[in-house]
Amino acid sequence: MTGTILLINPNSNPDVTAGMAEAVTALALPGGPRIEAMTLASGPFGVETQRDVEAVTLPLREIVLERTDVDAFIIGCFSDPGLAVCREATTRPVLGIRECAVMSALMQGDRFGVVALGPASVKRQSRAFREMGVASRWAGSGPLHLSVAAAEEASAFPRVLEVSRALVADGAETIILGCAGMARHRAPLTEALGVPVIEPTQAATAHALGLVLLARAGAGAHAAAA
Numbered sequence: 001m002t003g004t005i006l007l008i009n010p011n012s013n014p015d016v017t018a019g020m021a022e023a024v025t026a027l028a029l030p031g032g033p034r035i036e037a038m039t040l041a042s043g044p045f046g047v048e049t050q051r052d053v054e055a056v057t058l059p060l061r062e063i064v065l066e067r068t069d070v071d072a073f074i075i076g077c078f079s080d081p082g083l084a085v086c087r088e089a090t091t092r093p094v095l096g097i098r099e100c101a102v103m104s105a106l107m108q109g110d111r112f113g114v115v116a117l118g119p120a121s122v123k124r125q126s127r128a129f130r131e132m133g134v135a136s137r138w139a140g141s142g143p144l145h146l147s148v149a150a151a152e153e154a155s156a157f158p159r160v161l162e163v164s165r166a167l168v169a170d171g172a173e174t175i176i177l178g179c180a181g182m183a184r185h186r187a188p189l190t191e192a193l194g195v196p197v198i199e200p201t202q203a204a205t206a207h208a209l210g211l212v213l214l215a216r217a218g219a220g221a222h223a224a225a226a
Contacts, residue, residue: 002034003033003212003216004033004034004035004036004069005033005034005035005036005070005072005074005205005208005212006036006037006070006073006074007020007024007036007037007038007074007201007204008037008060008063008073008074008075009037009038009040009043009076009180010040010043010059010077010081010082011039011044011045011046011047011052011056011077011148012039012042012043013045013181014039015149016039016046016076016148016149016180016181017037017039017076018037019152019183020181020201021037023199023201024201024202024205027202027205029209032209032213033071033208033212037076038063040059040060040063042059043056044056045149046148046149047077047081047148048121048147049120050120050124052079052081053079053124054081056077056082057082057085058082058085060081060082061085061086064089064090064094065089065090070092071092071212071215072092072093072094072095072208072211072212073092073093073095074094074096074097074201074204074205075097076201077180078178078180079121079124079128080096080097080099083096093208095204095207095208095211097203098125098128098200099204100204100206101176101177101198101199101203101204102129102132102134102176103203103207104198104203104206105176105196105198106137108173108174108196108198109173109174109195110137111137111138111139112138112174112175112198113142113167113170113171113174113176114167114178115141115142115144115160115163115177116142116143116144116179117143117144117145117147117148117151117178118143118144118145118146121141121143122141122143125141139167139171139172139173140167140172141167141178142163143163144156144159144160144163146159148179148180149181151182152179152183156182157188160177160182160185161189164189164193165193168193168195173195173196174195174197175189175193175195175197175198176197176198176200177198177200179200180200183199183201185197186198186199
């Protein structure tokens with residue numbers, strides 16, 4: 001079994017890329033698809049505004065067009081920038097970590113809450129959840145008032161925990177970490193809260209693995225029948 005899943009960090013912070021790569025290490029299967037992580041060097045240091053989202057859209061599409069060796073793409077930003085235009089550019093799966101995280105959350109609880117970076121993130125999430133048709137199952141998003149870089153630090157955990165507890169008190173049965181750089185908080189947060197906590201990069205990678213494995217299994221069965 002060969003193949004490649006490409007995890008793209010749309011911001012130019014290599015530490016975020018390294019954190020995403022580490023977060024999905026446990027999902028690598030012996031003999032399975034290789035999980036490659038890359039940084040969009042031309043992107044902003046953090047995708048934190050709508051302008052940032054729009055700025056990385058076409059560069060992401062160019063990567064999808066150029067990487068013909070890839071079996072599935074993951075856009076590693078919770079705003080899911082360029083998701084539609086990248087899907088338009090290829091027949092291979094293109095997954096957004098926000099979309100996958102929400103789907104995972106809905107399978108584990110009736111209502112979900114999101115730990116967001118700041119008020120601007122909350123506004124974008126509100127619009128996105130309405131467009132996805134899941135607003136009635138969204139318990140809310142709590143802003144950390146932190147940057148992407150700050151949110152991934154161990155020192156951010158008390159604030160992440162505080163926001164998450166407030167979301168659970170407001171009816172969230174699952175918690176989504178609303179940024180690709182917060183993977184380190186998932187395990188201690190799960191233990192502290194006692195509810196499922198979804199790290200979006202891990203959720204998207206698990207979905208991508210399933211899609212690639214099913215495609216390969218289908219191709220193998222077709223070849224055997226022929």
